[in-house]
Amino acid sequence: MSKNNKKNQKLKKQKAVNSSNKTYFIVFAIIVLTFLTFLNSLKNGFMTSWDDNKYIIENTLIRDFSLDTFKYFFANSYFANYHPLTMISYVFEYKFFSLSSAIPFHFDNLLLHLLNVILVFYLIKNLTGKIEIAVITTVLFAIHPMHVESVAWLSERKDLLYSFFFLLSLQAYLYYLKNGNQLKYLIFCFVFFLLSLLSKSAAAPLPIILILIDYYYGKQINKKTIIEKLPFFLLSLIFGYIAIQTQKNFGATNMAPTFPAIDRLFLVNYSLIFYFIKFFLPINLCSIYYYPIKSGSSLPVEYYLSPLALLLIVFLIYKIKEHRKTLIFGALFFFFMLVMVIQIIPLGRSITSDRYTYLPFVGLSLIVGYFYSYFSNKIKFKSILNIFFLAVTIVFSVISYYRCEIWQNGVTLFSDVAEKNPNQSHALAALGYAKFEYNDFEGSIDSYNKSLQLKKDAEAFNNRGNAKYRLKLYKEAIVDYDLSIHQDTNYSLAYYNKAATIEQLPSPDYKVTEKLYSKAIQIDEKYMLAYNNRGLARYQQNKLKEGLEDCNKALQLAPDYPNAYHNRGIIYFAMKNYKKAIEDYTTAIRLNPEYALAYSNRGVAKYYLNDKQNACMDWQIALQKGNTDSENYIKNYCK
Secondary structure (H helix, E strand, O other), rough: OOOHHHHHHHHHHHHHHHHHOOOOOOHHHHHHHHHHHHHHHHHHOOOOOOHHHHHHHHHHHOOOHHHHHHHHHOOOOEOOOOOOOHHHHHHHHHHHHOOOOOOHHHHHHHHHHHHHHHHHHHHHHHHHHHHHHHHHHHHHHHHHHHHHHHHHHHHHHHHHHHHHHHHHHHHHHHHHOOOOOOOOHHHHHHHHHHHOOOOOHOOHHHHHHHHHHHHHHOOOOOHHHHHHHHHHHHHHHHHHHHHHHHHHHHOHHOOOOOOHHHHHHHHHHOOOOOOOOHHHHHOOOOEEEEEEEEOEEOHHHHHHHHHHHHHHHHHHHOOHHHHHHHHHHHHHHHHHHHHHOOOOOOOOOOOOOHHOOOOOOHHHHHHHHHHHHHHOOHHHHHHHHHHHHHHHHHHHHHHHHHHHHHOOHHHHHHHHHHHHHOOHHHHHHHHHHHHHHHHOOOHHHHHHHHHHHHHHOOHHHHHHHHHHHOOOHHHHHHHHHHHHHHHOOOHHHHHHHHHHHOOOOOOOOEEEEEHHHHHHHHHHHHHHHHHHHHHHHHOOOHHHHHHHHHHHHHHOOOOHHHHHHHHHHHHHHHHHOOHHHHHHHHHHHHHOOHHHHHHHHHHHHHOOOOOOOHHHHHHHHHHHHHOHHHHHHHHHOOO
């Protein structure tokens, strides 16, 4: 080999190393920018006012790190969604961090987002062959304010996780195309697709995206290319069906207001245009965008203009022939990734949601990146473009940074929603619920008052009653529970709460409370708490046998509920079956070691069995745990 050839090879290697180092530096810089942008999210707590309580805080399933738990999540939907891998991620977090802090959960969300940022960069780089396009696309994806909801809300882990596997699947398909259609890459693509679907059903459009990639690469769309994707389409149909059924069974389709078919068409068009505009102007963002309030029989004017705006966009794509391929690819990527959530099938009470844009915005970001690269090659525009993009980056990062603070807790979040939707009763009721969770009971009542001025609602009356109960305004609370029942005679929770509140009065009528609990059970045959409390109400009326049956039923429904064991122990004690009583008190204590009253009552049962020494030990423990009655027992019986 000549010296010149050796020198040329060395130069090529050096250029490759320099190019690779430059790429690594760019990716690192984007990661640092993204981390700083979302750093605020690590300060946030659990969003107990909105889904984090169901998915994490109150979810006892994630506390059992076992094969049975994993099997359960794969075999069942949870809280209106089938996403076993997402639920299992919470199982691992609880195993290692419990619930002592929300920081590890938020860190994992941010870590997943950072990994997705890296995947987007290399996906676009490999797709287009241009680092410049990849940089612009990735920066917009990484820091876009519409993505705060997916990163800062723990319950939206599913967005981040499905996107991670989705992007890996697309990357595998690119390797498939670039390496002579080697089957192993198509298999990797399929496996990552399955993992994506197991994280969230929103991954279902992937086979269409694969066809779009074929189109972008100039691969002929024929029978062969369709057949190779049939397994992908089959998976999409299966998981799409599961998603629709789980949402229907949960009642999510009942949350959306009813509109005529023609209005529904305008709503769908509006959703698409809304997301398109918010991509460029992410202002006045909100966690809930309520359905429009019709004026007579008419929607707001912007809904009727939305089809015209959509036609204009399609017309522009058609007319700009020179850049048509990229425009079609980016626009259809945006559309098909949104198609499941643009209210073709109405779900929930929000017509649009920020979180739905997480992956779809990759399509629009690619278009921006492409035109940036195109115009930056015209020297006189480059400096202007750089300054403009730097300004956009700074503005988007700042908006996202402060938007993370809105997701700090339920009060901050729904204060923002209520401020932007002062005429929406649900927004004010949600704020009332959040304030209640943070023990601001007077503030909660104030928010519910405002909500009820706009709309009389059974749940709002019931929840306002709960706030009054916590302020010991028992008679006023009972009035609210009656108003709740008047609004909805099948609202079992209001009957239960009214009964429980009557029992706090100086002279409770247990005949009345028994009837109220019975009504709640009639409405909901699996209302465990109602069985438990009715058991005590019957005990107070000396209906010991019936009370025992209620406690047994409560324990059938919730075998690990300590109060039901304690209450059954009280009834056994009244039946003078002290050994059985002690067994139940002991089980209650095992399930809740801080159960002071159970220690105290077990001490009484032991005393009746002439076990004075152990009775006194139980009373000492009960007193240490705050049970004041035990002090009298110790003075009188433990001398």
